[in-house]
Amino acid sequence: MNALPETFDASGLQQVVERARALLDDGDVAAARMLAAGAYDQAKAAAGYAERFGAAERLVGKARRLQGDALLIEARAKIRLADEWDSSQASGQAKGKGRPKNVPDVEQFSAADAGFTSKEIHEARKLATAERKQPGIVERAIEARLAAGLEPSRANLRAAVGTDTATAAERGNNLYETPPEAVHTLLALEDFQSDIWEPACGRGAISRLLEAAGYRVELSDLIDYGTSDGDGVVQRVEDFLTSTPDPDRPAIVTNPPYGAALNPFVAHAxxxxxxxxxxxxLNLNFLCGFDDPDRCFAMDENKPARVHIFTRRLPMMHRDGWDGNEASSRMNTAWFVWEMNGDGEYAGPTILNRVDWKDYQPAVPA
Incomplete structure (x- = not known):
């Protein structure tokens, strides 16, 4: 096995990043995107190699910084390309879903002619929409990963801005209200310190029952639902993936967003x-998986203390605003509980506990 070099010469890669930045500034957006994408891949590989072979933290950090710089240039180029593509479609120069009205016959070009796929256009539009809503969100998301000593990857960038950029029609704000049966079971099986943070509070399905059990609950969510606690304090609106630590370190209880944001969400916590x-x-499948660093960090490097597995599936968690037919759930779920030991570590061992939620529901008044 080859030994890891003691130094990491980033000068060549730095020049590529600077060249990509100059191309973007000069308006050669397509070339800037391609060059930045190549630099991103090289920096990612260098950082992974350095980490794997135990290089000094500063060398890993240097490679990650270049990866972040390349990712930012690539994202900005994508945003420019999305805007230019939409402008071309509006003028009738680019092919869309049917010819725009009142546009004369002109020779049109497709996405393939322009060098990108329809999926890439869709993702670029989401980045552009996110930047219009919250200027600087892409750069802030990348900087937050770097500041925390984490890899600024494309996947994490999509997780940080993707949910916010989708429309309510596309995702229903990703809100699937937690059934009370799940919360009653958790409260019967686990005790918490007096202060709890619910960082994906939605409309308060979990927090209301926590408060009823005597806990003080702090509320926040990526979406402004206007949810308030029992004292009338309205939720904060913030992205948990870029949130900073609370010095008081309250317990955290939530039903986190699934999809691309899930693994980063758990690892960030x-x-x-x-x-x-x-x-x-969580979905019981969270026990599995080996190729996502955030999933492995949560399950292997920081072992849960207990996993309360629902032997009977919970009632269906329907999307917020759903008015269609009610259905039974097809998902196997569990409460995953991480608890620090006396050394301040999440060290397990993980105890699997099979439970039936029907055994923990409050008695119905006679």
Missing amino acids: LRVHRPGKLALL
């Missing part, structure tokens, strides 16, 4: 906030 206790309602 454990790596950045490090609560004394963390309880997340």
Whole structure:
């Protein structure tokens, strides 16, 4: 096995990044995007190699910084391309879904002619929409990863801005209200410190029952639902993936967003906030998987103390605003509970506990 070099000469890669930045500034957006994408891949590989073979932290950090710089240039180029493509479609020069009205017959070009796929155009539009809503969100998301000593990857960037850029029609704000049966079961099985943070509070399905059990609950969510606690304090609007640690370190209890944001969400809770206790309602499949660094960080490097597996599936969690037919759930779920030991570590061992939620529901008044 070859030994890892003691130094990492980033000068060549730095020049590529600067060249990509200059091309973008000069308006050669397509070339800037291609060059930045190549630099991103090289920096990512260098950082991964350095980490794998135990290079000094400064060398890993140097490679990650270049990866972040390349990712930012690539994202800005994509945003420019999306805007230019939409402008071309509006003028009738680019092919869309049917010819725009009142546009004369002109020779049109397709996305393939322009060198990108329809999927890439869709993702670029989402970045552009996110930047219009919150100028600088892409750069802030990348800087937050770097500041936390984490890899600024394309996947994490999509997770940081993707949910916010989708329309309510496309995702229903990703809100699937937690059934009370799940919360009653958790409260019967676990005790928490007096203060709890619910960082994906939605409309308060979890927080209301936590408060009813005597806990003080802090509320926040990526979406402004106007949810308030029992004292009338309205939720904060913030992205958990870029949130900073609370010095008081309250316990965290939530049903986190699924999809691309899930693994980064769990890892961010454990790596950045490090609560004394963390309880997340997750798909039982979270026990599996080996190729996502955030999933491995949560399950292998920071072992849950307990996993309360629902032997009977929970009632269906329908999307917020759903008015169609009610259905039974097809998902197997569990409460994953991480708890720090006396050394301040999440060290397990992980105890699997099979439970039937029907055994933990409050008695119905006679």
